[in-house]
Amino acid sequence: MSQTPTDIAVDVQNVTKRYGTTAALANLTLQIRDNEFFTLLGPSGCGKTTLLRSIAGFENISEGTISLFGESLAGLPPNKRPINTVFQHYALFPHMSVTDNVLFGLLRQRVPDADARKRVGEVLDMVQLSALAERMPSQLSGGQQQRVALARALAPRPRVLLLDEPLSALDLKLRQEVRIELQQIQYNTGITFIFVTHDQEEAITMSDRIAVISEGELQQVGAPRDIYESPSNRFVADFIGETNLIDVTVNSVNGDTAMCTLADGTAIQCKSAGDATTGAGHLSVRPERLTLTASDTGDLSGTVKRLTYLGTDMRITIELNDGTTLTARMQNTDDTTLPDRGDRVGLQIEPGAARLLTD
Amino acid sequence: MAGVIQAGGQTKSNTYTGFGPLLLLPSWLIIGFFLLLPVGMMLIYSFLTKEFRGGVIWEFSLAAYDQFLFDRGLFGDDPPKIEWTYIGIFWRSIWQAGLATVLCLLIGFPTAWFIATRSGVNKSIWLFLVTIPYWVNLLIRTISMKFLIRDTGPINEWLMAGGVISEPIHMINTAFAVQLGLFYSYLPFMVLPIYASVERYNFALSEAAADLYASRWTTLRHVILPSVKPGIVAGCILVFVPSLGAFLAPDLLGGAKNFMIGSLIEEQFKGNAGNWPFGAAASMILLSLVLIALMFYARSQRQQGHF
Numbered sequence A: 001m002s003q004t005p006t007d008i009a010v011d012v013q014n015v016t017k018r019y020g021t022t023a024a025l026a027n028l029t030l031q032i033r034d035n036e037f038f039t040l041l042g043p044s045g046c047g048k049t050t051l052l053r054s055i056a057g058f059e060n061i062s063e064g065t066i067s068l069f070g071e072s073l074a075g076l077p078p079n080k081r082p083i084n085t086v087f088q089h090y091a092l093f094p095h096m097s098v099t100d101n102v103l104f105g106l107l108r109q110r111v112p113d114a115d116a117r118k119r120v121g122e123v124l125d126m127v128q129l130s131a132l133a134e135r136m137p138s139q140l141s142g143g144q145q146q147r148v149a150l151a152r153a154l155a156p157r158p159r160v161l162l163l164d165e166p167l168s169a170l171d172l173k174l175r176q177e178v179r180i181e182l183q184q185i186q187y188n189t190g191i192t193f194i195f196v197t198h199d200q201e202e203a204i205t206m207s208d209r210i211a212v213i214s215e216g217e218l219q220q221v222g223a224p225r226d227i228y229e230s231p232s233n234r235f236v237a238d239f240i241g242e243t244n245l246i247d248v249t250v251n252s253v254n255g256d257t258a259m260c261t262l263a264d265g266t267a268i269q270c271k272s273a274g275d276a277t278t279g280a281g282h283l284s285v286r287p288e289r290l291t292l293t294a295s296d297t298g299d300l301s302g303t304v305k306r307l308t309y310l311g312t313d314m315r316i317t318i319e320l321n322d323g324t325t326l327t328a329r330m331q332n333t334d335d336t337t338l339p340d341r342g343d344r345v346g347l348q349i350e351p352g353a354a355r356l357l358t359d
Numbered sequence B: 001m002a003g004v005i006q007a008g009g010q011t012k013s014n015t016y017t018g019f020g021p022l023l024l025l026p027s028w029l030i031i032g033f034f035l036l037l038p039v040g041m042m043l044i045y046s047f048l049t050k051e052f053r054g055g056v057i058w059e060f061s062l063a064a065y066d067q068f069l070f071d072r073g074l075f076g077d078d079p080p081k082i083e084w085t086y087i088g089i090f091w092r093s094i095w096q097a098g099l100a101t102v103l104c105l106l107i108g109f110p111t112a113w114f115i116a117t118r119s120g121v122n123k124s125i126w127l128f129l130v131t132i133p134y135w136v137n138l139l140i141r142t143i144s145m146k147f148l149i150r151d152t153g154p155i156n157e158w159l160m161a162g163g164v165i166s167e168p169i170h171m172i173n174t175a176f177a178v179q180l181g182l183f184y185s186y187l188p189f190m191v192l193p194i195y196a197s198v199e200r201y202n203f204a205l206s207e208a209a210a211d212l213y214a215s216r217w218t219t220l221r222h223v224i225l226p227s228v229k230p231g232i233v234a235g236c237i238l239v240f241v242p243s244l245g246a247f248l249a250p251d252l253l254g255g256a257k258n259f260m261i262g263s264l265i266e267e268q269f270k271g272n273a274g275n276w277p278f279g280a281a282a283s284m285i286l287l288s289l290v291l292i293a294l295m296f297y298a299r300s301q302r303q304q305g306h307f
């Protein structure tokens, strides 16, 4: 995709945020495109909220610049930024009805009263809350409060919408429904969404692109599929989905492929991240891409330690001869024959499924 | 997460509701004995005939209310005219108490906000400082104030010694002195309830307001003040009501010309010169005014849907 400067909604350049001596954000550079559903993903405490608050203007960054559609946001207070936030705990105004909450931003923007009320009606329709317009926040369930928070942030038609773990307080079923709705709303309104989550499944299913962050540092940016299939380092592979990390010796690296030797001497060709070097390394293989074979065939061999029934499939834990445990997944179909605990089995790595990672 | 979303009142368990009336029994006994009984006695006394040397004769009479409201001349046989003396005293009291409330609010709100936004132990230290005046009896404090502001008191002496003024500023026995006394006596009653409200205020709401394009002023007016309003209302009631009935500050600092209702009532029960039914009637009128004001307030709240 070619990028003219206005394709970039939010441009984060070399941003560092320090609290005392600890850096919550360390020299972070990110570009968020206009109209995209962008997700900041990382474990709790990695700096996601800090980055979001810096974009909204609630935190002063220590170094670097943040620009919105090409213009620096430095020195602009939150109420002057055309950016709205869905707060993690919603922060609805408890003394105002749903309508008044949603109206709040519009009135501050001096939208004429009639227009503002019309727009409140539209937005409440969008989040399916029209029937509850006159309720007070305390009379709403968690899921309904979350929708009010979303409606309130959408009503002023911000250029960028920030969402800080908006689904974390909802139960699983509701969370899955809201995911789809959020995606739909983002698509329909064309507003750039910056969505924060520590839930990798949420990130993968909702986003156009994901930035994986660890300890204030950017690990990888890319489409969900890139991140899942081509993690750029061990942290990303481990954090996104389930993976097996197998110790190998790297014999040669040639562009983005490498030749490695497994512990028992089997040679294997694999894809590699750009900065791979020869010597010790790790192969990442997703469980669904390991196939069980007869004992003493395949790339690896080991003993079945545990079988876990997961509904649609079966998770099989296998201990290799050197003590490493790996996980494989098998579909539950009528004609799969499952091994028993204690059986000796072989493991076949699907061609192209192994990826060489740096630490 | 569960505690974060407050579903108004829906989480209360019903397990203990059966004990409700029993739990209130001690309160009802205390209120009955020490509040309703004396007020009832005052109500009855206000309709009795005065005993010349204090006390009452058990004979129904409207004389006390008549004396309060009407002037019937020196011998009591002129056509009745409105008696402005006592209404004037009431008016002055309401005015002084109202002003004290406004001043306490203007100073008390920022103070409470400051304390509530300190961290951990600092908060406790500041709160402790606010309560220090209560270690000394109000009478002693009011007398000290009298010494401070009199013509030959330290304030005037220092100002004259420093060459700022050549004549002492006359402060004692003025309405200003009464106001100073009221304001000083009741300021903590404003600070503490507002502090409690601000303490509970969710500061994320201020951020949400700023996020939605509100200036600081708009945030204060539309988000902060409505949220801490219960504390402000409590503070205003706690300052206004006792100010209205105060007698120490007007007696000691205001002198004869700055009489307030409290002093008027106090006078009727003190020593042998008093008029108990008249004092009781004045109390009843004061009580009615306060109750009417509170009722109007409660009604305006109900109409706004806050109850």
Ligand SMILES: Nc1ncnc2c1ncn2[C@@H]1O[C@H](COP(=O)(O)OP(=O)(O)O)[C@@H](O)[C@H]1O
Residues within 6 Å of the ligand: A019, A023, A024, A042, A043, A044, A045, A046, A047, A048, A049, A050, A051
């Ligand atoms: N106000 C603050 N003062 C000091 N440290 C803070 C403050 N806010 C956040 N931090 C620290 O910054 C790091 C990142 O926090 P945060 O952005 O909230 O993480 P996340 O949202 O990813 O869970 C954490 O280590 C946290 O302890």
Ligand SMILES: [Mg+2]
Residues within 6 Å of the ligand: A045, A048, A049, A050
């Ligand atoms: Mg966070």
